[in-house]
Amino acid sequence: MREIREIKIVEMDQYCEIAFHSYPSFKDFSDKGKKGFIHEMLFIRKHDPDIKFYGMFEGKKLIAQMRLLIFEMNFLNATIRVGGLGSLAVHLLYKKQGIAREMIDFCEKYFLDQKIPLVALLPFSPPFYYNKGYGYGTKMNRYIVQTSVLPRYAGENTCDFATKKDLSKLKKAHSEMMAQTHGMAEKMSYEWENNFSDPENLFIKSIDQQGETDGYAIFKFKSTHPDNYTKIQILVRELIYTNREVLSKLIGFFANQGDQAQTIEIKTYEEDFHYLFSNPLSCSENATDYGYFETNTQYIGNMYKILDLPLMLKHVEHRKYNNQNICFTLTLIESSRNQTYNIVIKDGDIGIEQTKKTFGLRIALTLSDFSSVFVGATTFRRLYDAGRLECSDMNKLMSLDAAFVVERGPVCWSDY
The missing domain is CATH 3.40.630.30 (Gcn5-related N-acetyltransferase (GNAT))
Structure with a gap:
């Protein structure tokens, strides 16, 4: 029987073993090195209460692990709470069983339960996370x-x-x-x-x-x-x-x-x-x-994912979308399902209209790419030119970009 739960202090030696074999290039495998690493992890547990250590257990055996943390991040001149996924690793004997995906699903539910709709991570494999809905940040x-x-x-x-x-x-x-x-x-x-x-x-x-x-x-x-x-x-x-x-x-x-x-x-x-x-x-x-x-x-480094778009819009209510006026139907393409929203921006205020009709401007793109646009790492037009976006009215696409464009993409100097 497998379960995902918080890792206990007495289980940190198992955490250490998986971490060392998953990221061997950065580790000192001597006894002193391993003790130093465990000491560092215990320091985090004591001094950074917003960082939690979670693992997947098969009985008492730790077979996968990750760190879940909450950032206080500047999002367009206001501080918001953002989830962070760090140090995701799977035991060498349990690879290719979909465990990493289960851990990510747990991570996303963990943050949504706390009403945090945006997650950031530093990818070990960018394409893997891109396919899970995470968009590329600023280079x-x-x-x-x-x-x-x-x-x-x-x-x-x-x-x-x-x-x-x-x-x-x-x-x-x-x-x-x-x-x-x-x-x-x-x-x-x-x-x-x-x-x-x-x-x-x-x-x-x-x-x-x-x-x-x-x-x-x-x-x-x-x-x-x-x-x-x-x-x-x-x-x-x-x-x-x-x-x-x-x-x-x-x-x-x-x-x-x-x-x-x-x-x-x-x-x-x-x-x-x-x-x-x-x-x-x-x-x-x-x-x-x-x-x-x-x-x-x-x-390429930090990647971002919007877990819940309606919640995200509320999370950043201070954002005024450059005081633009535009309506559009947005379809977000995911591997398991597509989601469609009718979005209205009026004098910089944004809302989702609860109607089955569609607007004249209709765009469709992956959740990964939309997350990149939303945080300001790229634009709709650049994605269109790259063949990553479908648009019903090119004459209005520049107006849509005017609402979402930011002066500079997100800057993140955190190492997690």
Whole structure:
């Protein structure tokens, strides 16, 4: 008999075994490494009560596991609760039995029971989750450039190193960036703990005229050549800033390290980040046809799923759909069933009309793709051009996009 229930503390050793064999690239398999991992999980249980450990049991044997968490996330300038699915893994001897799908179904019911209609996850296999209704979020850009191309900061240097004693100041800066960044979530306690527990991590903070911390960066140095210890790269793990002045100061700090580190790696969601550099070309020196040179590489990460559209519309009642006026019939295509809604947007207020008739504008797309549109990661028109959307009236599709478009797609720096 199989059941899904919360994992007890005395069962964490079984949780550890599945986690280590499911994600072996990131694990230390020594006894010390396993004890350290269990200690980390126990820290999460104690300090992050919104994170729950669930597993599927066959009798007393744990055969699958996952972490379910609740984010406080900025959704278009208002904080909402969002569900999160993390560390889903199945025992090596129980693969290909549909267990992962059962765990996901449990996860979605878990959040719907708490009136949370939006779930986010970091996928181990993006196509698997896409087929389960999860849409792709904003792509992340990874830049590796010469340190010498970073702009120097012309003002007074007000950066300083930070330690764990500065945690409250760092949290405040993070919260201020979250408040102005769509998709960003408050950090969990374990995320801060993991950053401070890594002995290679360095924290640099920016200090404003009032002595407050208004931004910070977490970074480390790494060797880039096995036979030359002087070849060094700066790896920026996190870059938090509330305005361009703060960004300039932090980037200026890294520019000053050019005598020690020849290159720097920075990850960002900003599409135009390459304008920051005097020379945006990647250290890879790759080029392609028509004389184009590589500046950065892009990555798919966070995925989102709307579990219940009527509940989702209530969940984000503050959203005003750019004050548009449009009516349309929406059909969401899922593997098991299709759902159709007649949606009316009037002066930015949205509602579902309870009628069997259809409107003149009718669109049909997968729940996965609609979830991406709704959170602002893409647009209806882009999906139409990609052949992912059917539309009855192309003349009205641009008006529909005007209602749902956001200035910038969701940004998420949470590691869960």
